[in-house]
Amino acid sequence: MTHDIWIWAGVVLTLFIFSSLYKDNPFYRFAERLFIGATLGYAIALTWHNVIIPKIVLPLQHHEYILIIPLCFGLLYFSRFFPKQAWLSRWPMAFAIGTGTGISLPLVIQASLFKQLQGTMITSFTFSNIVLLVGVITTLTYFFFSTEHKGAVGKIARIGIWFIMVSFGAAFGYTVMARVSLLIGRFQFLLHDWLGLIK
Amino acid sequence: MWNKILGLDRRWIFLLTAVCIILPFILPMGLPMQVSPPVQNLYDKIDAIPPNGPALVLDFNCDASTLPELGPMAIAILQQCFKKNIKVILMGLSMPGVGIAQAMLEEVKVKFPDKQNGIDYVLMPYVVGFGIVVLRMGEDIHKTFETDYYGTPLDSLPMMQGIHNYDQIALVVCLTGSVTPWIAFANTRYGQEIGLGVTAVMAPEAYPYLQTNQVVGMIGGLKGAAEYETLLNKNLGFEGRKTACIGMDSQSIVHIVMILFIILGNIAYFATKKRVSNT
Amino acid sequence: MRRAVPLRICLIMGIVMIIQFFIPHRYSQDFYTKVLDWNIIIGIFALVLGIQSLFHSEWTKVRRRRSGWGFSVVTIVAVIVVAAIGIWGGIGEGSVFIKIYRNLTMSMQATMFALLGFYMASAAFRAFRARTKEATVLLIAAIIVMFGRVPVGDLVWHKLPDFVEWILMYPSMAVQRGILLGVALGSAATSLKILLGIERGWLGGSK
Numbered sequence: 001m002t003h004d005i006w007i008w009a010g011v012v013l014t015l016f017i018f019s020s021l022y023k024d025n026p027f028y029r030f031a032e033r034l035f036i037g038a039t040l041g042y043a044i045a046l047t048w049h050n051v052i053i054p055k056i057v058l059p060l061q062h063h064e065y066i067l068i069i070p071l072c073f074g075l076l077y078f079s080r081f082f083p084k085q086a087w088l089s090r091w092p093m094a095f096a097i098g099t100g101t102g103i104s105l106p107l108v109i110q111a112s113l114f115k116q117l118q119g120t121m122i123t124s125f126t127f128s129n130i131v132l133l134v135g136v137i138t139t140l141t142y143f144f145f146s147t148e149h150k151g152a153v154g155k156i157a158r159i160g161i162w163f164i165m166v167s168f169g170a171a172f173g174y175t176v177m178a179r180v181s182l183l184i185g186r187f188q189f190l191l192h193d194w195l196g197l198i199k
Numbered sequence: 200m201w202n203k204i205l206g207l208d209r210r211w212i213f214l215l216t217a218v219c220i221i222l223p224f225i226l227p228m229g230l231p232m233q234v235s236p237p238v239q240n241l242y243d244k245i246d247a248i249p250p251n252g253p254a255l256v257l258d259f260n261c262d263a264s265t266l267p268e269l270g271p272m273a274i275a276i277l278q279q280c281f282k283k284n285i286k287v288i289l290m291g292l293s294m295p296g297v298g299i300a301q302a303m304l305e306e307v308k309v310k311f312p313d314k315q316n317g318i319d320y321v322l323m324p325y326v327v328g329f330g331i332v333v334l335r336m337g338e339d340i341h342k343t344f345e346t347d348y349y350g351t352p353l354d355s356l357p358m359m360q361g362i363h364n365y366d367q368i369a370l371v372v373c374l375t376g377s378v379t380p381w382i383a384f385a386n387t388r389y390g391q392e393i394g395l396g397v398t399a400v401m402a403p404e405a406y407p408y409l410q411t412n413q414v415v416g417m418i419g420g421l422k423g424a425a426e427y428e429t430l431l432n433k434n435l436g437f438e439g440r441k442t443a444c445i446g447m448d449s450q451s452i453v454h455i456v457m458i459l460f461i462i463l464g465n466i467a468y469f470a471t472k473k474r475v476s477n478t
Numbered sequence: 479m480r481r482a483v484p485l486r487i488c489l490i491m492g493i494v495m496i497i498q499f500f501i502p503h504r505y506s507q508d509f510y511t512k513v514l515d516w517n518i519i520i521g522i523f524a525l526v527l528g529i530q531s532l533f534h535s536e537w538t539k540v541r542r543r544r545s546g547w548g549f550s551v552v553t554i555v556a557v558i559v560v561a562a563i564g565i566w567g568g569i570g571e572g573s574v575f576i577k578i579y580r581n582l583t584m585s586m587q588a589t590m591f592a593l594l595g596f597y598m599a600s601a602a603f604r605a606f607r608a609r610t611k612e613a614t615v616l617l618i619a620a621i622i623v624m625f626g627r628v629p630v631g632d633l634v635w636h637k638l639p640d641f642v643e644w645i646l647m648y649p650s651m652a653v654q655r656g657i658l659l660g661v662a663l664g665s666a667a668t669s670l671k672i673l674l675g676i677e678r679g680w681l682g683g684s685k
Contacts (some may be wrong), residue, residue: 005602006577006579006580006581006582009581009582010582010584010585011585012583013582013585013586013589014585014586014589017493017586017589017590017593018589018593019343020593021210021213021593021596024209025588029549030549030552031586032549032551033549033550033552033553033556034552034556034582034586035583035586035587035590036532036536036553036556037343037552037553037554037555037556037557037560038556038557038560038578038579038582038583038586039295039509039583039587040529040533040556040557040560040561041296041556041557041558041559041560041561041563041564042294042295042409042530042554042560042561042575042578042579042583043294043529044275044560044561045293045296045560045561045563045564045569046297046298046325046558046564046569047325047522047525047526047529047563048564048565049350049564049565049568049569050297050323050324050326050348050569050631051325051326051327051522051525052522052598052652053350053443054248054345054346054350055326055345055518055519055522056346056519056522057490058343058345058346058539067519069516070515070516070519070520071519072581073516073519073520074504074519074520074522074523074524074604075523077319077520077524077526077527078527078566080527082632086483087480090480090483090484090681090682091483091484091487092520092523092524093484093524093680094483094484094485094487094488094491095487095488095491095516095520096520096521096524097488097672097680098487098488098489098490098491098492098495098673099491099492099495099513099517099665100330100331100517101492101495101669101673102385102491102492102493102494102495102496102498102499102673103330103331103334103495103499103513104384105332105496105666105668105669105670106491106496106499106500107383107384107387107388107499108383108511108666108669109662109666110387111382111383111386111413112383112455112659112661112662113526113659113662113663113666115387115411115413116407116655116658116659117659117661118411119407119410119411119655120535120655123319125487128644128647128648129603130678131649131652132648132649132651133652134649135648135649135651135652135653135655136652136655136656136659139652139653139655139656139658140656140659142656143656143657143660157468159200159574160656161612161650162612162615163615163652163653164653165612165613165615165619166615166616166619166645166650166653167403167619167649167650167652167653167654168425168616168619168651168653169615169616169618169619169622169623169663170403170619170620170623170642170646170650171403171650172619172620172623173463173614173619173620173621173622173623173624173627174399174402174403174419174420174623175399175400175598175625176309176454176457176598176620176624177399177420177421177422177450177454177624177628178268178398178400178420178450179583179591179592179595179598179620180220180450180453180454180457180595180598180634181267181398181421181446181592182264182267182268182451182588182592182594182595183216183217183266183453183592183595183596184220184267184421184446184449184450185267185268185270185446185588185592186267186588186589187217187220187221187224187449188224188445188446189585189588191221191224192440195569197224197225197671197672198224198225198307198659199440199443199445204603207603209600212596212599212600212603213596213599213600213677215599216595216596216599227561227685230628230629230630230632230633231629231633232629233629233632233639233650235639235643236643262587263583263585263587263588264587264588264590264591265586265591266584267588267592274660292568295587298576298579298580298583299584301571301576302576302579302580302584305571326518327518327524327525328514328517328518329523330516331518331521332518333518334514335514335515335518338507338511338514339509339511342511342515348569349570350569356498362493372671399627402646403646403650403651403654404654404658405646406646406650406651406654407651407654407655407658409647410651411646420627422627422628426625427506447628447629448629450628451628451630451631452630453595454624454625454627454628455630456599456625457598457599457602458621458624458625460599460602460603461602461603461606461617461620461621463603464602464603464604464605464607465606465607465608465617466608467649468607
């Protein structure tokens with residue numbers, strides 16, 4: 001068993017959280033709130049050391065006064081604290097949303113639309129490639145709600161449902177895997193790091 | 200009887216699940232591990248990076264909730280890089296990711312005490328912006344971060360002297376449990392090769408990018424991490440505890456139990472339904 | 479003024495950045511990097527605002543003595559203590575700040591999500607029913623993947639892992655791609671709506 005006080009503290013909090021499996025209790029709620037507070041505290045300290053110092057304080061010390069423009073713009077966010085001037089906080093938001101949208105629009109179209117469509121165009125007629133092409137077309141048809149799913153469209157959409165069920169089944173299988181992995185991680189912590197029962 | 204089964208207190212199910220996880224730790228089965236093509240591809244891609252040549256970026260776009268899956272991947276990749284003398288830039292697009300990167304680095308460094316900060320690896324600080332950070336790195340990595348995590352200016356670090364943008368980066372490996380901006384921004388705009396280490400939940404969503412080569416290789420979930428550990432152990436030797444491989448026995452047993460739960464639950468459901476319709 | 483100016487800023491910056499994408503000139507690149515830098519600086523204030531708002535909600539609970547306010551005290555004390563340790567004690571290797579993060583915060587978060595493993599087991603028993611043909615297909619696919627992605631599946635049938643890989647690489651991927659294409663088209667349309675001022679949700683409710 002470990003003598004590291006930090007691991008002991010981690011174990012106590014782990015057990016507090018696991019105790020909720022039996023029923024809701026104050027120990028669990030204590031750990032939950034402590035977690036929120038510690039995360040927020042972590043964010044504050046990291047923002048100070050990693051963001052405010054190198055991105056604002058140091059450049060200004062090195063006379064990079066051009067930074068004053070985005071700084072003033074950013075400061076407008078704080079107008080939210082004054083209800084009458086709160087509308088000014090929309091300006092930096094508009095800048096961030098406008099530039100963000102403008103930069104990402106062509107890239108997203110290229111990465112998620114053109115490249116993906118390109119990958120769907122089959123170059124050899126193997127069984128797998130045909131499955132892929134049929135799967136994409138029928139799935140898109142299923143999600144196309146501008147036309148009523150009747151007749152040929154209905155039949156194609158019906159095939160799409162089967163594909164979707166296979167995909168969702170696979171996703172579910174993977175989700176089970178992920179959740180179990182998290183549990184395994186915690187039990188390894190308890191049995192290895194704390195109790196030293198396993199290698 | 201079936202009604203009784205259906206009404207079983209869920210705490211018994213919790214207990215059974217816990218037992219199924221713990222037992223294989225005490226009585227390991229050592230089941231064989233088959234390596235899947237996406238994992239092999241990522242391993243080969245990193246293996247092909249020349250020693251002391253272009254660097255590898257390891258991004259932790261994740262938080263502690265994904266650590267049991269992504270942690271073993273990070274440790275295996277870092278070990279591979281250190282063994283092959285590949286320079287590594289560690290960073291976190293998410294704020295908790297930086298802390299995790301530091302924790303993983305400290306863990307691996309115990310086995311590689313000769314590896315030095317600023318010469319063999321650099322830990323970058325957190326920078327606000329997510330996708331904007333990825334784009335800015337394509338223009339100038341020094342200007343993006345200014346200093347390393349510990350506050351040392353990047354210009355003064357020997358490793359960073361020859362690294363300015365993606366031209367000097369061989370591969371970016373993003374460890375993530377959610378969306379990643381690397382594909383749309385770094386790959387599409389700068390042609391940067393991307394590898395992924397994702398949680399099992401995210402793995403099916405990443406396959407479309409694998410087929411189009413927008414992602415060169417992928418480690419998916421704890422199983423993927425175990426495959427990577429196996430590959431590393433076979434080719435270069437793995438230092439320390441193979442956490443993912445050890446966990447796979449428990450994973451196998453719990454999956455079998457879950458499948459049995461589904462089957463048993465369905466039998467009980469249809470048996471009681473039939474009885475209700477008969478009466 | 480209150481709505482028109484931000485709408486215009488958004489439209490102009492959006493269009494300028496789209497045009498910039500197609501101009502690989504040096505000046506265009508310089509402008510682009512400047513905009514990225516400014517975005518990072520502006521983002522810092524949004525981050526600070528986010529942190530403040532979280533802290534404020536906890537503080538309000540304590541001030542108004544709402545139910546469970548005692549637990550909010552725990553949160554506030556934790557925020558102050560961890561932030562103070564980080565700011566004055568440093569965040570370097572071996573610091574108390576990093577020890578708190580590694581041993582307490584990471585442990586708590588990992589355990590909270592690990593609880594889902596137990597709930598998943600319970601749901602597998604109680605909720606997953608093959609009520610329809612479609613649900614049966616979903617369950618069968620799930621069982622195959624659950625079996626094929628663990629080493630024991632390999633022992634049952636050595637080709638099972640390959641078969642699961644095929645499912646993921648073709649039929650499952652086809653659906654994921656279909657969804658991805660839909661999302662891409664949807665996000666492109668939404669982006670245009672934002673730039674053109676048709677979608678104004680981000681401006682908030684007030685005038």
